[in-house]
Amino acid sequence: xxxxxxxxxxxxxxxxxxxxxLDGSAQRVYLAxxxxxxxxxxxxxxxxxxxxxVERVPSMKExxxxxGISVGAAVAALLA
Numbered sequence: 813x814x815x816x817x818x819x820x821x822x823x824x825x826x827x828x829x830x831x832x833x834l835d836g837s838a839q840r841v842y843l844a845x846x847x848x849x850x851x852x853x854x855x856x857x858x859x860x861x862x863x864x865x866v867e868r869v870p871s872m873k874e875x876x877x878x879x880g881i882s883v884g885a886a887v888a889a890l891l892a
Contacts, residue, residue: 813867814878817842821891824879826851829889833858838889840865844872847886855887864889 823832832838833855841859843852845868859866869875872884879888 813840814842814869814874816840816890817875817878817888818880822879822888823891824876824881824885824888826855826887829855829887830858832889832891833862833864836862837891838862838864839892840867840890842867842869842875842878842888842890844869844875844884844886846871847884851886 823829829841841864843866856866872886875888876883876885879885
């Protein structure tokens with residue numbers, strides 16, 4: 813699943829992911845399990861409301877790497 817983030821259109825971060833969910837362009841959302849729940853919980857709730865699938869990733873480092881950035885990422889979205 814993370815391979816899709818490497819090659820397809822995506823957004824990284826809470827604000828951009830939230831915007832993508834609200835405008836209907838988020839196909840799938842990825843949440844890092846070691847991220848602060850204050851960041852991930854509102855995104856997860858919004859995904860539930862909008863019926864956007866959520867995938868869990870073990871670490872922020874792994875999610876950031878899959879997104880092609882050199883720092884960890886708490887949240888990312890694969891765009892439709």
